[in-house]
Amino acid sequence: MNTPDHAASQGVDHDAGQSDASASDNRGKPYSKLTRYGLTETVSDQFARITTGDPELVPGRVVRVDGISTSVHASTRDFRAVSTLARFVQPGEFDSDNEPEIEPAQPTVGDWVLVRPGQDNEPDTIELVLPRTALLVRRRVMRGKEQGDEQLLAANVTTVFVVQSATHFNASRLEREIALVWGSGSVPVVVLSKIDLLEGAEHAKMAALAEVTRLAESAAPGVEVFAVSGITGEGTDLLRRFTATGKTVVLIGASGVGKSTLVNQLMGEEVMDTGETREADDRGRHTTNTRQLLSLPGGGVLIDSPGIRTIGLTAGSEEAIAKTFSEIEEYLGKCRFRNCAHAGEPGCAITEAIAEGRLLRSRLDSYRRLLRELQFEQTKHVAGAKTDHQIMMRIIAKSGRQKNRLDRQPESD
Ligand SMILES: Nc1nc2c(ncn2[C@@H]2O[C@H](COP(=O)(O)OP(=O)(O)OP(=O)(O)O)[C@@H](O)[C@H]2O)c(=O)[nH]1
Ligand SMILES: [Mg+2]
Numbered sequence: 001m002n003t004p005d006h007a008a009s010q011g012v013d014h015d016a017g018q019s020d021a022s023a024s025d026n027r028g029k030p031y032s033k034l035t036r037y038g039l040t041e042t043v044s045d046q047f048a049r050i051t052t053g054d055p056e057l058v059p060g061r062v063v064r065v066d067g068i069s070t071s072v073h074a075s076t077r078d079f080r081a082v083s084t085l086a087r088f089v090q091p092g093e094f095d096s097d098n099e100p101e102i103e104p105a106q107p108t109v110g111d112w113v114l115v116r117p118g119q120d121n122e123p124d125t126i127e128l129v130l131p132r133t134a135l136l137v138r139r140r141v142m143r144g145k146e147q148g149d150e151q152l153l154a155a156n157v158t159t160v161f162v163v164q165s166a167t168h169f170n171a172s173r174l175e176r177e178i179a180l181v182w183g184s185g186s187v188p189v190v191v192l193s194k195i196d197l198l199e200g201a202e203h204a205k206m207a208a209l210a211e212v213t214r215l216a217e218s219a220a221p222g223v224e225v226f227a228v229s230g231i232t233g234e235g236t237d238l239l240r241r242f243t244a245t246g247k248t249v250v251l252i253g254a255s256g257v258g259k260s261t262l263v264n265q266l267m268g269e270e271v272m273d274t275g276e277t278r279e280a281d282d283r284g285r286h287t288t289n290t291r292q293l294l295s296l297p298g299g300g301v302l303i304d305s306p307g308i309r310t311i312g313l314t315a316g317s318e319e320a321i322a323k324t325f326s327e328i329e330e331y332l333g334k335c336r337f338r339n340c341a342h343a344g345e346p347g348c349a350i351t352e353a354i355a356e357g358r359l360l361r362s363r364l365d366s367y368r369r370l371l372r373e374l375q376f377e378q379t380k381h382v383a384g385a386k387t388d389h390q391i392m393m394r395i396i397a398k399s400g401r402q403k404n405r406l407d408r409q410p411e412s413d
């Protein structure tokens, strides 16, 4: 395994002793070092346009975030950069003389960014963040607090492995996880882990596996379901089709379901620490505590993440819920009464479907629960409200960055 890259993705600095390759190197072989970090042609084109205008900026990908220190695997070397002044690149910003809108960005793992190496004793800073193709975000549910904030889980992901232990399957959790993924703009895949722990004789194991697969399929209609063991490796080869070059996969799930074990299995070595689970319930103890982006030997990119206890859906998740419960949506609007509450009214298409066994009552219950929860959240949420921090960012960014960019412009031609 190529140690430098590999160690870099673990947040180890390799700044010392490495010369800063000049920006002109990028022209010959644009950012080839980023290919193993999921670079796509679209991203590469965007980088090329921006660095033509400002050759000092170094393209890279966020591999890890520790508080205000963000680890970036960049085309020249690795950075530990400060991200407090980062802003999103605006569409067409580098194609025209238009003043760009300043939109502050909080870089997260998987983001494509441009780093400005610090001069003298100044820190390296993330200056620009490319627009995201997908963003996984959850509402943090904080006990005893009025309203949880939002936590960014990963950006620019192509597929999300939603991992649950085959021995402790939880349908309502899976429904939330799937809704979270649909809302992010990426595609979910269900991974049932620890199949080696299914007990009994071979045929009993097969029956248990078939049953848990069936449950997963009905909680996640239209989503592919895989059954694997991160320990024996059984079933894991089938997952490799999601991890080809240019693809980014993030693993999510409760603590202890075996995300890091699966990551190690796919990486072909022990990259991540894995933890003991409690005997009683086979649950984990939060072994992984930061999200981390790793480059797979076969080409793609994996992001391991800490176990998530509660999956709060963010405001505006209606469409994601509809997609999660696609079989229910099919019946909506087909009841006799337009305002049907599906609670026993005559001519109710949903009640009829349940009675005829075409629809599960439990699915309708979950669907309603999630929608109600969302409505409740939204009444608390003042539309368009900005936090003090966001307002501050706008002011600082407007006065500072804009000026810098304009000052530098003559150099670029
Ligand atoms: N038998 C068996 N044990 C597994 C499997 N996958 C994980 N384990 C065990 O389950 C425990 C937890 O695994 P981890 O990979 O650390 O789980 P995780 O999902 O990364 O947990 P967090 O990092 O806390 O979110 C460890 O003791 C693993 O050895 C599996 O497929 N089979
Ligand atoms: Mg882990």
Ligand SMILES: [Zn+2]
Pocket (backbone or CB within 6 Å): 335, 340, 341, 342, 343, 345, 347, 348, 349, 350, 351
């Ligand atoms: Zn109805």
